[in-house]
Each structure stands twice: as C-alpha cells, then as structure tokens.
Amino acid sequence: MNPFQPIGRAVLALLAEIGRVSLFLKDAIVQGLTPTFYGRQILEQMWRIGYNSLPVVGLTAFFTGGALALQIYQGSTPGTASTLVPNIVALGITRELGPVLGGLMVAGRVGASIAAELGTMRVTEQIDALVTLSTNAFKYLVGPRLIAAVVTLPILVAIGDTIGIMGGYIVGTRSLGMNSYAYIKTTADFLHLDDVTSGLIKTAVFGLIIAIMGCYHGFNSKGGAQGVGRATTNAVVSASILILAANFALTNLLFTE
Amino acid sequence: MADGHIILQDLRKSFGPKHVLNGVSLSVPKGHSLVVIGGSGTGKSVMLKCVLGILRADSGSIRIGGEEVVGLKGAARDDYLSRFGMLFQGSALFDSIPVWENVAFGLIQGRNMARAQARDIAIEKLSQVGLTAEVAKLYPAELSGGMQKRVGLARAIAADPEIIFFDEPTTGLDPIMADIINKLIVDCVKRLGATTISITHDMASARKIADDIAMIHKGEIIWQGPAKTIDYSDNPYVDQFIHGRGTGPIQMEVLKA
Numbered sequence: 001m002n003p004f005q006p007i008g009r010a011v012l013a014l015l016a017e018i019g020r021v022s023l024f025l026k027d028a029i030v031q032g033l034t035p036t037f038y039g040r041q042i043l044e045q046m047w048r049i050g051y052n053s054l055p056v057v058g059l060t061a062f063f064t065g066g067a068l069a070l071q072i073y074q075g076s077t078p079g080t081a082s083t084l085v086p087n088i089v090a091l092g093i094t095r096e097l098g099p100v101l102g103g104l105m106v107a108g109r110v111g112a113s114i115a116a117e118l119g120t121m122r123v124t125e126q127i128d129a130l131v132t133l134s135t136n137a138f139k140y141l142v143g144p145r146l147i148a149a150v151v152t153l154p155i156l157v158a159i160g161d162t163i164g165i166m167g168g169y170i171v172g173t174r175s176l177g178m179n180s181y182a183y184i185k186t187t188a189d190f191l192h193l194d195d196v197t198s199g200l201i202k203t204a205v206f207g208l209i210i211a212i213m214g215c216y217h218g219f220n221s222k223g224g225a226q227g228v229g230r231a232t233t234n235a236v237v238s239a240s241i242l243i244l245a246a247n248f249a250l251t252n253l254l255f256t257e
Numbered sequence: 258m259a260d261g262h263i264i265l266q267d268l269r270k271s272f273g274p275k276h277v278l279n280g281v282s283l284s285v286p287k288g289h290s291l292v293v294i295g296g297s298g299t300g301k302s303v304m305l306k307c308v309l310g311i312l313r314a315d316s317g318s319i320r321i322g323g324e325e326v327v328g329l330k331g332a333a334r335d336d337y338l339s340r341f342g343m344l345f346q347g348s349a350l351f352d353s354i355p356v357w358e359n360v361a362f363g364l365i366q367g368r369n370m371a372r373a374q375a376r377d378i379a380i381e382k383l384s385q386v387g388l389t390a391e392v393a394k395l396y397p398a399e400l401s402g403g404m405q406k407r408v409g410l411a412r413a414i415a416a417d418p419e420i421i422f423f424d425e426p427t428t429g430l431d432p433i434m435a436d437i438i439n440k441l442i443v444d445c446v447k448r449l450g451a452t453t454i455s456i457t458h459d460m461a462s463a464r465k466i467a468d469d470i471a472m473i474h475k476g477e478i479i480w481q482g483p484a485k486t487i488d489y490s491d492n493p494y495v496d497q498f499i500h501g502r503g504t505g506p507i508q509m510e511v512l513k514a
Binding site: 038121124125126128129131132133134135136140 | 306309310311335338339341342343345346347349350351352362363366367368412
C-alpha cells in the first residue's frame with residue numbers, strides 16, 4: 001500500500017469538511033440572518049446562551065484573576081509588584097484570558113447543548129417536521145442561536161472581565177497586602193478602552209464559532225444516541241480549537257503594530 | 258396516470274453507491290388513499306422525503322396537481338409545502354413546546370396566524386382525534402405513544418392540507434390503539450377530502466386505510482392495484498409480503514449495505 005494514501009485521504013476528508021462547514025456558514029448567514037426573524041426564539045436563546053452562562057464565566061474569571069495576581073506577585077520584585085500586578089491582571093484579563101477562557105467555557109456549555117439539542121431533533125425527524133410545517137429550519141433554529149451567541153457573548157465576557165479584575169484586586173489587597181486605592185488607580189491608569197473593545201471583538205467572533213459549530217454538528221448528526229454523542233463531542237472540540245486559532249489570528253491583527 | 262393528483266415518474270435517488278430509488282413511478286388520483294407497502298430499506302421513506310423536498314431526487318419527475326415541483330425554491334417551495342401535512346413514524350413532536358403549540362405550529366410559524374386563533378384551531382383539531390383541551394397544556398414527554406400519534410395526526414391536519422403523508426402510522430402501537438389510529442386517519446381524510454400516501458409494514462393498517470395499495474421492492478414499484486385485489490395479485494413478492502412468509506423471492510438482507 002502506498003504510505004501516502006492515508007495522508008492523502010485524511011487531507012481530502014479535512015478539505016471536504018471545511019467545504020461543508022463553509023457552505024453551512026453561508027446558509028446560516030444568508031437564510032438565518034435575513035427576514036423573517038423569530039423574536040421569541042432569539043430572546044429564549046439569549047437567555048439560555050447568555051444569562052445561564054453567567055455563573056460559569058463569572059467563576060472562571062474570578063479565580064483566573066486571583067491566580068494571575070498571585071503568579072505575577074511571585075515573579076515581581078517588592079518594588080514593582082504594586083504596579084505590575086494590577087497592570088498585568090487588567091490587560092491579561094481584558095485582552096486574552098477573559099475572552100479566551102470565557103469562550104472556551106461557553107463552547108463547552110453552550111456548544112454541547114446546541115449540538116445535542118439539534119442532533120436529537122435531527123435523529124427524531126423534528127427538523128424534517130419543521131420543513132413540512134413550512135418553517136425554514138435555518139431561520140427558526142440556526143439564526144436565533146447565531147444572533148444570541150454573537151450578541152450575548154461580548155456582554156457576558158465584559159461582565160467576566162470586571163469580575164476577573166475584581167478577583168485580582170481581592171487577592172492583591174487581601175492576601176498580598178497591596179493598597180486598595182493604589183491598586184484601583186493603577187488599573188484605571190493602564191487600562192484603555194481599546195484593550196476592552198479588542199477583547200470584545202474577539203468574543204463576538206468566538207460566539208459565531210460556537211454557534212456555527214454547535215448547529216453544524218447537530219444538523220448533521222445521524223445514527224441515534226451514539227451519533228448525537230459524537231456530534232456533541234465534535235462541536236465542543238472543533239469550537240475550542242477554532243477559538244484558539246481565531247484568537248491567535250485576531251491578536252495578531254488587533255495588537256501587532 | 259395523466260389524471261393523478263400526485264404523479265411520480267422514474268424517480269431515482271442514490272446515496273453514494275447505494276441506489277435506493279430505482280425509477281419509482283406511481284399515480285394517486287385526487288381524494289384517494291394510496292398505501293405503499295414494502296420491507297425495511299426498500300425506499301419508502303426516501304420516496305416521501307423526495308416528494309416533500311427534504312431529500313433532492315437525482316432524477317425523475319414529481320407532479321402535484323399537474324405542476325412539476327422538483328427544484329422548487331424559496332416562496333414557491335413554501336407555498337408548495339403548505340399544501341401538505343405529514344404524520345411521522347415517531348410523531349416528531351417538538352418536545353420544548355406544549356401539545357397545543359405543536360398542533361398550531363404550522364399555523365403560527367408558517368402562516369403567521371395570531372396565537373389565540375391558532376390555539377382555538379389546535380384544540381378543535383385535538384378534539385377531532387379524541388383528545389381533550391386538558392391534554393393541550395401538557396408537553397409531549399407527558400403523553401403515551403398512542404396519544405403522541407394522535408397529536409401528530411392533529412398537527413398533520415391542522416392546516417386542512419390537500420395532501421397528507423403517513424409514515425408508519427401504527428408502528429410501535431398495540432393492536433387496539435393501532436386500530437383506533439387507523440380509524441382516525443380514515444375519518445380525518447374523509448372529512449378533509451385529502452389525497453394521501455401512507456407507508457407501512459402493517460397489513461391490517463393497509464387494508465383499513467387504503468383505496469389502492471402499491472408494493473415497493475428494491476426501489477421500484479413492483480405492483481399497484483385496488484386494496485381489495487391484493488389477495489389475488491398473482492405476484493409472488495406481494496404474496497410473500499402480505500402473508501409474512503420467511504421463504505420466497507424476497508431475500509432479507511441481514512447486514513446493512
């Protein structure tokens with residue numbers, strides 16, 4: 001057997017999958033983001049994707065901010081700690097850790113839930129039933145999830161950023177003995193609007209990735225319970241990898257001068 | 258064949274190397290009930306899904322009321338689908354919404370009817386299939402299999418469609434409930450004057466609801482005639498199937514291709 005055959009087959013399969021995801025993305029945008037809009041569905045998805053993810057994102061941000069403060073303190077000298085800790089916690093959280101960790105946590109929670117729900121609807125013929133009831137499945141199922149994820153994820157991460165900085169502040173002032181007023185002033189001095197907005201732009205892209213991967217794998221689920229399980233795993237894994245890749249590309253684009 | 262309400266001619270559909278429909282041709286006159294019988298994997302469900310546009314036929318013609326419908330898109334496709342009702346094998350009820358909303362779904366989402374008006378129609382349709390207004394408030398998971406079939410039937414007839422498809426309407430039901438569902442199907446279809454195609458393995462069901470019966474084998478219609486003549490078809494495939502004999506010209510594939 002030609003040793004290059006499996007490699008060639010894998011590359012072709014990957015390219016075919018990229019093609020299918022691209023076509024799905026096109027349909028999701030062309031059909032899902034054009035009138036008619038299902039307002040009730042959009043609000044329900046905003047509640048499920050945004051509000052219900054708040055505890056997970058908030059706790060992740062809080063502990064990350066606290067841990068970051070401890071690590072920076074360990075790595076700095078007594079003279080520089082009071083400046084470095086609030087500065088790096090604020091920049092690290094708003095630019096990188098808030099969006100990426102928030103995105104990954106939501107990918108795990110929401111991406112899995114979308115894939116499982118749509119996958120079950122696929123294998124039980126509920127998506128076919130939508131078609132027979134003159135309802136466009138992209139408009140009814142994909143559009144609301146896409147809109148909800150892109151709109152709510154930046155809000156969610158903005159709240160997470162605030163909680164993360166607060167985590168650093170609590171650790172810095174309560175455990176590391178830093179001055180409360182000086183910590184807040186240093187944070188305010190170093191943190192610029194650009195740091196926050198660039199992080200939020202990233203998060204909107206992550207929202208798109210999470211919704212598309214969840215919907216794509218759910219829509220193409222087959223083979224009963226095992227197929228739904230596979231779709232759920234694939235949705236989370238693919239969304240997580242794409243979030244990390246997109247983060248690298250967007251960081252390069254937004255922060256490299 | 259020219260005066261049929263539903264006319265399929267030389268319909269073909271393959272999935273990769275597997276040819277599922279090998280030139281299906283059949284005709285159903287207006288107001289008639291055709292039952293298509295055949296073993297598992299012979300192409301019955303694929304045929305219905307091609308007519309509904311859920312699957313795209315590779316070639317062939319589908320004419321409804323004299324109009325060619327293969328390749329319809331956008332608003333024309335929505336108009337076309339609004340003429341259909343379908344009862345799915347597993348009922349395919351939407352488990353996130355209550356029973357009345359399932360029945361009214363096509364009216365609210367597909368036809369933009371006011372919810373209050375659609376709810377009244379849903380309750381009336383539920384009463385036609387023997388379910389009370391109390392059931393309307395329940396969720397599908399709270400219903401037995403027989404009740405779910407009744408709700409599926411109410412949903413199929415909610416918009417007074419001119420064509421109704423029944424996919425294995427009695428599968429998984431006890432004989433008494435199966436007989437009740439068959440009777441409801443006959444009553445509803447008579448009341449609406451609809452043209453119907455049903456697919457089933459259940460000969461008792463076929464004899465009860467069919468004006469005509471067609472048998473599909475290996476993706477082809479091998480016999481079609483009035484229901485009362487099926488016992489004298491002189492077709493060895495039909496004889497083997499309706500008497501449920503293990504031996505005969507039909508060889509069951511033990512392993513899936």
